[in-house]
Amino acid sequence: MRLTKRFRIGTAAGVLAGVLALSGCSLLGADSGDSPASGGTAAPHATTGAGQDVPYDVTPLLKPAKKYFGASVPGAPISMKNVDAYTRMTGKQPNLVEYYAGWGDGFDATGVRNAWAEGALTLMSWEPFDTPLADIAAGESDAYIKKYATAVRKLNLPVVIDFADEFNGHWEKWGTKDATPTQYVAAWRHIHQTFVDAGATNVIWAWSPNIVNPVPDVKLKPYYPGDAYVDWVGLIGYFTAGEDNSFDSVFGTTRDRVRTFTKKPILLLETGAVPGERRRADIRNLFAGVAADDDMLGFIWFNHKKRADWRLEASPLALKEFKRLAADDRFGFDVRKPS
Numbered sequence: 001m002r003l004t005k006r007f008r009i010g011t012a013a014g015v016l017a018g019v020l021a022l023s024g025c026s027l028l029g030a031d032s033g034d035s036p037a038s039g040g041t042a043a044p045h046a047t048t049g050a051g052q053d054v055p056y057d058v059t060p061l062l063k064p065a066k067k068y069f070g071a072s073v074p075g076a077p078i079s080m081k082n083v084d085a086y087t088r089m090t091g092k093q094p095n096l097v098e099y100y101a102g103w104g105d106g107f108d109a110t111g112v113r114n115a116w117a118e119g120a121l122t123l124m125s126w127e128p129f130d131t132p133l134a135d136i137a138a139g140e141s142d143a144y145i146k147k148y149a150t151a152v153r154k155l156n157l158p159v160v161i162d163f164a165d166e167f168n169g170h171w172e173k174w175g176t177k178d179a180t181p182t183q184y185v186a187a188w189r190h191i192h193q194t195f196v197d198a199g200a201t202n203v204i205w206a207w208s209p210n211i212v213n214p215v216p217d218v219k220l221k222p223y224y225p226g227d228a229y230v231d232w233v234g235l236i237g238y239f240t241a242g243e244d245n246s247f248d249s250v251f252g253t254t255r256d257r258v259r260t261f262t263k264k265p266i267l268l269l270e271t272g273a274v275p276g277e278r279r280r281a282d283i284r285n286l287f288a289g290v291a292a293d294d295d296m297l298g299f300i301w302f303n304h305k306k307r308a309d310w311r312l313e314a315s316p317l318a319l320k321e322f323k324r325l326a327a328d329d330r331f332g333f334d335v336r337k338p339s
Contacts, residue, residue, distance in 0.1 A: 062204065
């Protein structure tokens with residue numbers, strides 16, 4: 001198993017200004033791409049009358065009636081131990097589990113099955129640390145992409161893929177210092193088309209810029225692959241010290257810019273709040289902001305200790321507030337029964 005630890009966050013000036021990064025675990029095992037385990041729930045309409053397998057229909061998951069209540073925790077989803085602990089701590093089962101995978105890692109079919117068995121969708125942040133986007137677009141990774149797509153299709157459970165996130169930041173190896181918008185779009189479209197050609201339409205594609213606050217001069221529209229290639233917009237942004245912590249101050253400018261070129265629903269793909277006196281208020285703002293916007297799908301809380309202690313358990317009073325708000329029936333649902 002190859003582990004690449006990475007944590008990153010782009011913010012305006014403050015105690016956490018700069019760039020931070022994390023990545024999680026991706027496993028290529030003997031069962032990568034195997035069919036769902038007997039304990040899981042099979043895809044609806046998974047076979048035709050002739051017994052031919054057909055792709056899982058992700059449509060009901062694209063904009064469900066309730067909000068996603070997501071988490072990124074160490075070791076998940078290959079192990080659900082920390083997800084279960086998070087459930088006990090917050091009083092609610094996460095239904096979206098995020099992990100990080102390096103380009104070249106194999107598809108973690110076991111992890112996807114583990115999450116699905118507990119009613120959670122898996123979101124993989126796929127990070128091309130050592131392969132230029134131009135090379136991906138030119139087809140130099142085609143054998144790898146086809147193998148990966150085939151494994152995803154073979155498993156035939158819904159998976160969310162976020163490729164080369166925070167591309168609008170200068171801190172990423174695929175960011176503004178190392179790749180052009182044209183190269184980024186070409187790589188994204190090439191990967192997407194390869195999955196389609198492999199029949200892997202059981203993927204939800206999340207296009208994920210960092211919030212524009214630390215990079216206000218970088219335009220997002222040139223990086224957008226197009227509505228035919230994107231299902232969700234996944235914003236990455238944190239409540240940090242040294243700046244206004246209202247929901248609109250953190251996410252509003254980015255949301256408004258995105259809305260000038262796409263109406264795709266928005267997920268807060270990675271968020272958290274620094275520990276301290278303001279954390280309870282930040283959590284209130286997070287829940288209220290997501291609940292108030294019908295186009296906001298939900299959020300994923302980054303529950304790790306990396307440079308800052310983003311773990312909810314680090315702030316008992318804030319955790320109590322989080323648990324109170326998480327009890328709202330609008331947040332969380334079993335992804336195996338989205339309607």
